[in-house]
Amino acid sequence: MGFKAFHSAAATLAGIETAHMIRKGQIAANGSTAFQTFAELAA
Template identity: 95%
Template sequence: GRLVTIRQVKYLNNILEQNHRFIRRITAPMMGFKAFHSAAATLAGIEDAHMIRKGQISANGSTAFQTFAGLAA
């Protein structure tokens, strides 16, 4: 058998949905993605920019653009 872990955070799904809401708002006007690798790269960039804006990635005194360029390289 497999062990099942019980999560103590009852509304963890709500936290994930709140973070995912931003991505859905950005991608809704798009016509869709034709290839999986382009979709993965676009969504990763959107998530990185959102994390930088929220302050979840330390900037070390650099601008948001410099931080994003460092992650994209």
């Protein structure tokens, strides 16, 4: 992906992994959409 700083690479990869976990149902969505769940976790 060509990251120039470690902290930006770590944040991006953490977000990708979180999105995958939500999609696979490993994080409880409590009736909300995947986007809403991700937005709550990212905030």
